[in-house]
Amino acid sequence: MNRAGRSVILFESVSSALHAEKILKAGGIAHKIIPVPKHISSDCGVCIRVEGEYLEQAGRALEGKVRVLGVRQLPEAKGR
Amino acid sequence: METREHIYLDNAASSWPKPESVIRAVELTLREAAANPGRSGHSLSVEAARIISDARSEAAAFFGVADPLRIVFTKNATESLNIVINGLLRPGDHVITSRMEHNSVMRPLNAARERGISISSVRCSRTGELDPDDVRKAVTKDTRLVVLTHASNVTGTIMPVAEVGAITRGEGIPFCVDAAQSAGCLPIDVDAMNIDLLAFTGHKALYGPQGTGGLFIRGGLEAEISPLVMGGTGSASEHEEQPLFMPDKYESGTPNTAGIAGLLEGGRFVSSQGIASIRDHEMALASVLLEGLDGIPGVRVHGPAEPEKRIPVVSFTVDGMDASEVAYRLDDGCGIMVRPGLHCAPSAHRTLGTFPGGTVRFGFGFFNTAEQVRTALEAVSSIVNKP
Numbered sequence: 517m518n519r520a521g522r523s524v525i526l527f528e529s530v531s532s533a534l535h536a537e538k539i540l541k542a543g544g545i546a547h548k549i550i551p552v553p554k555h556i557s558s559d560c561g562v563c564i565r566v567e568g569e570y571l572e573q574a575g576r577a578l579e580g581k582v583r584v585l586g587v588r589q590l591p592e593a594k595g596r
Numbered sequence: 597m598e599t600r601e602h603i604y605l606d607n608a609a610s611s612w613p614k615p616e617s618v619i620r621a622v623e624l625t626l627r628e629a630a631a632n633p634g635r636s637g638h639s640l641s642v643e644a645a646r647i648i649s650d651a652r653s654e655a656a657a658f659f660g661v662a663d664p665l666r667i668v669f670t671k672n673a674t675e676s677l678n679i680v681i682n683g684l685l686r687p688g689d690h691v692i693t694s695r696m697e698h699n700s701v702m703r704p705l706n707a708a709r710e711r712g713i714s715i716s717s718v719r720c721s722r723t724g725e726l727d728p729d730d731v732r733k734a735v736t737k738d739t740r741l742v743v744l745t746h747a748s749n750v751t752g753t754i755m756p757v758a759e760v761g762a763i764t765r766g767e768g769i770p771f772c773v774d775a776a777q778s779a780g781c782l783p784i785d786v787d788a789m790n791i792d793l794l795a796f797t798g799h800k801a802l803y804g805p806q807g808t809g810g811l812f813i814r815g816g817l818e819a820e821i822s823p824l825v826m827g828g829t830g831s832a833s834e835h836e837e838q839p840l841f842m843p844d845k846y847e848s849g850t851p852n853t854a855g856i857a858g859l860l861e862g863g864r865f866v867s868s869q870g871i872a873s874i875r876d877h878e879m880a881l882a883s884v885l886l887e888g889l890d891g892i893p894g895v896r897v898h899g900p901a902e903p904e905k906r907i908p909v910v911s912f913t914v915d916g917m918d919a920s921e922v923a924y925r926l927d928d929g930c931g932i933m934v935r936p937g938l939h940c941a942p943s944a945h946r947t948l949g950t951f952p953g954g955t956v957r958f959g960f961g962f963f964n965t966a967e968q969v970r971t972a973l974e975a976v977s978s979i980v981n982k983p
Contacts, residue, residue, distance in 0.1 A: 528841045528844070529634075529829065529830070529831035529832075530633070530645045530831065531634070531843055531844065531847075532665060534634070534646055534649035535649060535664055535665055537646075537649075538649070538653065550637075551637025551638070552637070557834075559831065559832065559834065560636060561637065561830055562634065582665075
């Protein structure tokens, strides 16, 4: 899988992120809960990582259901 | 001392026993997922947070709430009611409540009076029933909140919540319902009943552990309700101000994860049995008790005569005998556990005419049987006949 396109979706809280996880799971959209990368935020929470090809689908699934704070593309070189 | 079966008829105070699945969930959480939920990002922390997230979704579905993030976990209905009463009301505001409320409503309300908040307590009948039109008549231009119990913890009287909700919706006044006794016992749909704020506890008819409860806050109202407690939420950690979003605004500090895991299973237990089927069972027991008490001379049952107007809570007095004496003899002589006295609801007892002596209260739950009710009736009969 092409790692270059990986992004993380950021949320207000862990509660929001886990609610989003349920929605993505129900929609069969591949994703992974990971700690928020330190270069993005010093927060102690979690975010959702998705491959580029699923990003748009994930965005649509979450729209109007969970508040998304932002989407950041992960740097290629660092991988995960 | 002879061994005997204990008969627990105090489910209105706290349900017991708990379903096995509830006990197992608490234990499993403590053994396998007792990290700090969502604080640290590692897998055990996420696992703990997932338990709470699942419980939030279960609670939301239970009360017809579309967005689970509108559910705040608290330690009980009392804390939830305190968030609403202390957080929403400002000096000059007017509140409407009833004369059947528990002290979890009356004490914070009376303290609010000191801050310049006025209160109208709507009269109820001697059976604890409320006429919704009296709520309408009590509305003033300053009315900022109507707070009402869904079902009396003294008589079991079911309040006309949907009817009052229609009035408050029409007037644009936030409507807070104390569902301590009713959550898990009666169907609740916050949209159909126009409930804006729903305070519930986990350890009664939801069969969860003590120390669990919650509050539903309708969208937008969180902007007007200050939190009772502030602190770490695991979110927005770079800021030293309390977050304003749901549910974190009202969920500071490490929660009772193991308890909430138990609450989740309690909710699932009630859903799998079905509220209607549990209610049928409990009301069959209450009907046997009501009918039996009716046949014992000197026993006076309080609350509505029609069983369908109650949750399975029955209060009675015995002529010439203290409520505490009856309860003591039921426990000591017969192993039957009930609750005498004022049930933290002096206002309700004044309405019924049973203040200050109080009543003897039976509260049924899923695990009670008809045999237990018959034994309890025989015990009451024997106590009354041998004062």
